[in-house]
Amino acid sequence: METRDFEEEKAAFVGKRVFLDDFVLPDYGAFNIRNVKSLVGKVFGVNALKPAVVPDNVVDDFDGVEKVFLVVMDGLGYNRLLAYVKGHDGFLSEIVGKGVLKPFTSPFPATTSTSLTSIFTGFTPAEHGVVGYQMFSREYGCVFSTLDMKPVYGYSSEVEIARDYARRLKPWMHVLEERRVGTRVVTKRSIVGSGLSRVIHAGQETVPYSLESEMFVKCKRVLEQPDPVFLILYYSGIDALEHRFGPYSEEVTAEIESFEFLLKNFFGKLSDITKRETMIMLTADHGVCETQRTRYVKDSPEVADNLRLPPVGDSRTAFLFGKEGQCERLRRAFERSFDGFRLVGCDDLVDTGAFGRRADSAALSSVIGDFVGLSKGPEALAYPYYEDERNREQRGGHGGMTPEEVIVPLLSVRLSKL
Template identity: 25%
Template sequence: MPLMLPSSPDSTRSITGVASQLLAALHGGTGELPSARSAVLVVVDGLGALPLRAHAGHARTLSTAMAKRDVAASVFPTTTAAALTSLLTGAAPGEHGMVGYRVRHPERDVLVNQLTEWNGIDPRAWQPVPTVFERAAQSGHPAFTVGVPAHAGTGLSQAVLRGAEFRGGATPADRVEAAWALAEAHEGALVYCYLPEADKAGHKHGLDSAEWVAALEDIDAALSSRIPDGVGVLVTADHGMIDVPSQRQLVLDAAGGWHDGIRHIGGEPRMQHVYAEPDADQSAILSRWRRDLEGLADVVSRVEAVDAGFFGPVVTDAARARIGDLLVIARGNHALYDGEAADQRGRSMVGQHGALSAEEWRVPLIRMGAFAR
């Protein structure tokens, strides 16, 4: 199979290593990070390293603190459900089971959105890997998460934030201020601060829009506030983003034969999980999709993707059952849409992610406070 994952900067600079590095810093600084009396992990959802550097003038705090080597690799697929879970568990998607945006529930044979559709799904069973917060608590460290108030108690929060005490904040400044205060007040604390504003602005308006720049400036201003003495701060992202112009959209509709032998099209426009009908000829479908999407997307089978390590070195049976029979990974700045889906609102998105471009794959890994170089 010619398609390969992008190479990582090195083994210590992957988002799957962040959880262990933070815990090591709280245990005396025996790893990549120096010792800190408390640690704060700031996740700026959707902020790729390349877009950040391209807009350095609008993010002076982050760009000044960011050394040339302060870059990490995300995971495949480069989507929030998969990547955020990897950040907060230290496991690759094949192990934690959050293998995409919309994936098939094997027992129900329906697609579920892993960000929002948790009715009837036990988050602890669906995502069984202990979180960094559970590991911190086992070691006697207080754990807190500071996020958007509406996220408290959701299925996704139970899957990836369990073990932490939740605090809400309306704005980036509110959340950063609360994170700094918690880290200062609780010796040995692990604090997670979630900032989704850039991701939302990028999806709606694109990375070069005034709205995205304003969101980046607000986040940068929030992070410019004084970090308490002895508190280490690590700023990163789950994934990056790339703009997709409307002329780069391809609609996969029934009239074009795209649904022949296909039961579900899940995932998202830049990385689709395609599930075949039980009696379909999967080899024929794979050959046809590869031929018809040549130059627009790479099409691989589940077996090829698993064997190539796309989902990590370990793929559990539960995770394997959620992965599509085919994976369609957009090239360049293309996106592919299921033309038969009931909800077509996604076609209005400008900034997108899920695939393997450098804009999506590379994220910042910036050290501040007690972690500064």
């Protein structure tokens, strides 16, 4: 498939959002996946869900649509999708050719927990406060994983991080339910009930699956029901292989081929009535970069000795907390030791709107520290709490601010066109 027009549109979009030459800032006002809420509100005519200024033409014609099928493909960045359809004249190419494909942005950091929280709440990271794969909790005095909402080192039954987030954050899908639009979340059985799921799926009906073949059987049963429905499918197979083998590996290509085959087979089994009533929106939480080298903070004493706690964030975005009075020494040491990263003051990054509006960002100071180290290329940064973690280096990473990570697809089409 010829992809030149899509590549040029992406380049023009990136050019308007460029930051410090190597990076791209999220566009929370319109072209960001947190605004899925507004797009779904437009389709179903629910004014309470339409505050963002998102043009109608970013999705396919939705006149008469009664069912929206949102597919969140973990790790399938815009560049990766284009590379695939350029080399494979298959069903995904048909969807791109007959539908509408637009470049959108992931929230920052470009990582699953941050992005999914934005999709399910409609909030920016500044508003929902989930910023990275690992975070520091001043309340509990620990570093925790934002996926399972538990400390990364040690454990205490008194730590109720998921409960605390769930009390404060409420998904927006209940607004559809109140207007008699059913909502369902089809997701991996192994993550149902996890810390993050308890937050973003609160009050929703989840439909668990174990294998991809079962996944589409569950989706078919939901869409074939006669009433209006908003169905969300979360699929993580591509991301899992990207981390292990690299985003452009043969293994990842094979996984996309497998998903494409199952998707085509699934659509082929839907009734004509369901196809007329349904629009698919396919997007991603983030893209993935090749990782060629992982650097370890523990191996640089001049950096580690000036930190008051381990780096948090992600492998490609490190939030650094300097010891009191030692921030300038930390800055110099980090820039000498990790030249594959760009060091930016966290206050300066907040001012750019990387997390959302400055007015919403006051609570971030305690969780993002003094500096952020942004990977400019194929390097990652890690802090192994256990030494055997050094043997688990990955070939793909995300969480940063490069176009490969931040630019994600929003692909939509009426199923009746396929």
